[in-house]
Amino acid sequence: MNREYIMLELTSWLVNFVEKPNPLLGDWAPCPYARQARINNLLQTVFADSNKLTDAVDQALPLLATKDVVIICFDHNQINADKVEILVGDLNRKLMPTDHVILEDHPDRIELLNGVSMNFGKCGLLLLQKLSKLTVASDQLKQKGYYDLWSAESLDYVVSWRHQ
Numbered sequence: 001m002n003r004e005y006i007m008l009e010l011t012s013w014l015v016n017f018v019e020k021p022n023p024l025l026g027d028w029a030p031c032p033y034a035r036q037a038r039i040n041n042l043l044q045t046v047f048a049d050s051n052k053l054t055d056a057v058d059q060a061l062p063l064l065a066t067k068d069v070v071i072i073c074f075d076h077n078q079i080n081a082d083k084v085e086i087l088v089g090d091l092n093r094k095l096m097p098t099d100h101v102i103l104e105d106h107p108d109r110i111e112l113l114n115g116v117s118m119n120f121g122k123c124g125l126l127l128l129q130k131l132s133k134l135t136v137a138s139d140q141l142k143q144k145g146y147y148d149l150w151s152a153e154s155l156d157y158v159v160s161w162r163h164q
Helices: 003-018 034-039 050-065 081-098 131-143 152-158
Strands: 043-048 069-074 100-105 124-130
Touching: 003 034, 003 043, 003 069, 034 043, 043 050, 050 069, 050 081, 050 100, 050 124, 081 100, 100 131, 124 131
Parallel strands: 043 069
Antiparallel strands: 069 124, 100 124
16 A cells, blocks of 8 residues: 555545535535644544554554544555454444544445445545544534434444444
C-alpha cells in the first residue's frame, strides 16, 4: 500500500466528499464535523499491518489525548470485511467501557445512505474516537435533523448500537 498515495486520496475524499453538503443527504455533509477537525489538526492518520490491527488500536489510543479522531489505514486486500467487522466488534466491547469506540470502513462492505456510498474505497479504515465526544456530537446532529433521511438499518449500523 502506497502511503503517500493513500494520504493524498484520503485528504481529497475528506475535502471533496466527507465535508461537502450532499443534496441526497438533506444538504448535510456526510460528516458535518470533519472540516473543522481537519482544519484544526484534530485528525491523526496512521498506517497499520492488516494482521496487527489490535496492536495498532492500542498504540493509537494515546493519540486521542490531543486528537478527536485517529484514522488507522490498512490494506483491505489482506483482511476481508467480515473479519474486520468481527474484530471491531470485539475491540468495541473492550473499548467502550473505557470511553473509546471504533467505526470501520472496508471497501468490500458498501455503506449506502439514501443512495450515497459513504466508503473511502482506497483502503480499509478504522476511525478511533472518544465515545463520549462522538455521542454528544451525534445527539446534537439528531436534534438538528441530520439523521432524518437515514434508514433504520443505517441508523442501527452506525449510531444506535453505541447507545446500548
